[in-house]
Amino acid sequence: MIPGFGLTLGYSIIYLSLIVLIPFSALILKTASGGWEHFWQTVTAPRVVASYWVSFGLSFYAAIVNGVFGVIAAWVLVRYRFPGRRILDAMVDLPFALPTAVAGIALTAIYAPNDWIGELLKPYGIKIAFTQFGIFLALTFIGLPFVVRTVQPIIEDLASDVEEAAACLGANRWQTFWRVIFPSLLPAILTGVTLAYGRAVGEFGSVVFIAGNLPFRTEITPLLIISKLEQYDYSGAAALGFVMLCVSFSILLVSNVLQAWNNKRRGIA
Amino acid sequence: MAGVSTLSLNANRPPRRATADALWIKILLTATTFVFFALFLFLPLFVVFQMAFSKGVPLFIHAFQDPYTIKAIQLTLLVAVIAVPLNTIFGLAAAWSVTRYRFTGRLFLITLIDLPLWVSPVIGGLIYVLVFGAQGWFGPWLREHDIRIIFAVPGIVLATVFVTFPFVARGLIPLMQAQGIKEEEAALTLGANGWQIFFRITLPKIKWGLLYGVILCNARAMGGIWRGLGCIGSHSRTNEHDAATRRDSLQRVSIRRRVCRRLSSRCSGNNHPIH
Numbered sequence: 119m120i121p122g123f124g125l126t127l128g129y130s131i132i133y134l135s136l137i138v139l140i141p142f143s144a145l146i147l148k149t150a151s152g153g154w155e156h157f158w159q160t161v162t163a164p165r166v167v168a169s170y171w172v173s174f175g176l177s178f179y180a181a182i183v184n185g186v187f188g189v190i191a192a193w194v195l196v197r198y199r200f201p202g203r204r205i206l207d208a209m210v211d212l213p214f215a216l217p218t219a220v221a222g223i224a225l226t227a228i229y230a231p232n233d234w235i236g237e238l239l240k241p242y243g244i245k246i247a248f249t250q251f252g253i254f255l256a257l258t259f260i261g262l263p264f265v266v267r268t269v270q271p272i273i274e275d276l277a278s279d280v281e282e283a284a285a286c287l288g289a290n291r292w293q294t295f296w297r298v299i300f301p302s303l304l305p306a307i308l309t310g311v312t313l314a315y316g317r318a319v320g321e322f323g324s325v326v327f328i329a330g331n332l333p334f335r336t337e338i339t340p341l342l343i344i345s346k347l348e349q350y351d352y353s354g355a356a357a358l359g360f361v362m363l364c365v366s367f368s369i370l371l372v373s374n375v376l377q378a379w380n381n382k383r384r385g386i387a
Numbered sequence: 388m389a390g391v392s393t394l395s396l397n398a399n400r401p402p403r404r405a406t407a408d409a410l411w412i413k414i415l416l417t418a419t420t421f422v423f424f425a426l427f428l429f430l431p432l433f434v435v436f437q438m439a440f441s442k443g444v445p446l447f448i449h450a451f452q453d454p455y456t457i458k459a460i461q462l463t464l465l466v467a468v469i470a471v472p473l474n475t476i477f478g479l480a481a482a483w484s485v486t487r488y489r490f491t492g493r494l495f496l497i498t499l500i501d502l503p504l505w506v507s508p509v510i511g512g513l514i515y516v517l518v519f520g521a522q523g524w525f526g527p528w529l530r531e532h533d534i535r536i537i538f539a540v541p542g543i544v545l546a547t548v549f550v551t552f553p554f555v556a557r558g559l560i561p562l563m564q565a566q567g568i569k570e571e572e573a574a575l576t577l578g579a580n581g582w583q584i585f586f587r588i589t590l591p592k593i594k595w596g597l598l599y600g601v602i603l604c605n606a607r608a609m610g611g612i613w614r615g616l617g618c619i620g621s622h623s624r625t626n627e628h629d630a631a632t633r634r635d636s637l638q639r640v641s642i643r644r645r646v647c648r649r650l651s652s653r654c655s656g657n658n659h660p661i662h
Contacts, residue, residue: 119488120571121581126484133477134499137549141514144524148517187423194420198413206420209428215606216432224431227438259427281406291408320507340509347513352522359510366505370498 142363149360152353160357168334169342174365176250177318180257185311188265189303195266196273210267213260218323225256226328248330253338256324261314268310272303272380305380312376316369320362462540467608470547474604478555479597483589485556486563487571500556503549511549515542551604558600559593566592 149157160166195207213221228235229246239246246252276299284294322340329336339362346355408416440447450456481500485493503511517523519536529536536542570592574584590597 120568120575120584122483122585123488125581126480127488127490130477130481130484130496133480133552134496137545137552138499138502141518144517145510145514187419190416191420191423194416197408198417200417206424209424212428212432214603216435217607220435221431224434224438227434228430255427259431262427278406285406291412294406316505320505320510322507322509340507343507343509343513347516350522352517352520355513356517359513362507362510366502366507370501370505374494374498 145356145359145363148353148356152357156353157357157360160354161361165333165337166339166342166358169337169339172250172253172335172337173319173339176254177257177315177321180254180261180318181311181315183254183258184261184265184314185307188262188310188314189269189307191262192266192269192273196270210263213263218260218321219327221259222256222324222327225252225259225324229255229328248328248332248336250336252328252330253325253336256328257318257321260321260324261318264313264317265307265310268313269303269306272306276302302383305376305383309373309376309380312369312373316366316373319369320366462543463609465540466544466547467605469544470551470608471601471605473548474552475555475597475601477552478559478600478604481556482559482563483585485560487568497560500553500560502553503551504553504557508546508550512546515545515549547608551607554604554607555597555600558596558603562593562596563589 152160191206191210195203195210229252230248235246246255280298281294284298289297320340322338325338326341329338329341331337331341339358343355343358343362346352346358451460481496485497485500516537519525519529519542521530521537523537536545570588571584574588579587
């Protein structure tokens with residue numbers, strides 16, 4: 119056995135305990151200290167429930183849109199050759215690299231009523247910034263790389279012989295895509311969409327700028343955590359944090375299962 | 388690859404291969420991608436630069452001479468200088484232990500490493516407030532000894548470490564898994580010790596992956612600098628807005644300030660330009 123097991127594992131565990139485990143147990147204990155009654159009241163308050171819809175619902179739509187356009191983008195980037203392809207490919211990672219607050223400010227500056235696209239849409243009575251649609255846009259922005267980067271390698275690895283076989287057997291291009299290519303992409307697409315969803319649920323920086331943060335309409339759950347902290351309602355904040363943590367953890371679990379499925383499919387293909 | 392040709396229109400070209408897409412589909416999909424990217428990626432990036440330089444380069448440079456900005460940039464650099472090496476060492480140790488050995492709880496460890504990518508940064512801040520804040524576990528003890536963590540530099544470092552620690556490990560784990568341990572085992576049978584194996588065999592093999600992880604980690608840790616630029620731009624723009632937008636901007640600003648103050652998250656120290 120290669121040496122270093124005790125050293126590396128020990129260091130990893132100590133580091134993780136200090137940075138993650140101990141603080142998270144503080145969160146759970148703080149939630150518990152408020153009592154069940156208080157916990158339930160906090161997490162089912164009407165304003166909080168409305169924020170769940172904004173956070174989880176809009177993230178869902180954003181993830182679906184990313185699923186569709188991300189797959190198209192991945193397909194185009196892998197299969198076609200056109201000028202600007204490499205730049206486009208590099209741009210995909212932009213939402214990773216750009217601090218989310220900058221993304222939020224930029225999107226607000228584009229879609230606010232007196233700016234750029236917002237100006238164009240104002241005569242038609244369409245508002246984007248400071249509405250739920252604006253939040254949806256921000257969440258789509260930050261989720262895009264997850265879908266493209268998960269699906270891209272799978273398209274690259276697709277064996278061309280199955281496509282050729284399908285063509286030999288008389289399938290047209292659409293049938294080939296739908297019956298042969300799509301099924302082998304599906305696990306990767308689902309993984310990418312789940313990743314994008316998980317990221318969108320936790321997103322904060324870009325959303326607060328474009329959301330306008332109106333209670334019941336464009337207020338996300340993380341923002342409520344902050345306002346609870348602001349009022350020194352630590353156990354309330356911990357309760358909401360606990361709910362979000364549970365949701366994040368289940369999404370993570372689902373994505374790990376999907377990824378295992380994905381790897382298995384890749385192994386067979 | 389399925390015989391992909393360029394998108395050039397050529398009347399004399401041979402018939403399309405059965406595994407290639409029709410030209411109109413290619414054009415449609417490529418155009419869709421371009422439009423989607425233009426709306427979601429190019430435009431925001433362009434606006435960021437446009438805002439930062441909207442009052443001309445002198446104002447942009449002037450913003451950097453503001454003592455608050457200088458202080459903020461110094462703080463950001465300091466935080467990155469502390470957080471990035473810590474996370475690099477952790478990333479190496481974690482990737483080594485997870486890919487070289489099989490042990491119970493291995494998957495749990497990998498999941499824990501992933502966690503900060505999933506959890507809202509707000510929760511990242513919240514947990515440290517709960518541990519070190521005035522009402523937290525160590526709050527009274529820290530106050531007695533006059534040590535400030537929350538709303539001070541150590542808090543910012545902690546929050547940055549939390550947000551950025553997965554990047555190095557996440558980059559290295561798949562790489563080291565794919566490379567396998569044959570060469571390391573060969574070195575071991577030839578009598579190399581652990582450090583020799585690491586520095587002579589593993590490190591050269593993973594150096595690019597490691598570099599990429601460190602750069603990503605650093606980009607996230609230093610994010611505050613760019614955030615500062617964005618704030619300067621948006622602030623100067625508010626003058627031109629009507630009252631309604633100004634109110635919205637102010638609301639945004641006050642939220643920002645609250646976030647910065649309460650959580651002393653990554654953005655702390657960079658909030659000065661908008662005060």
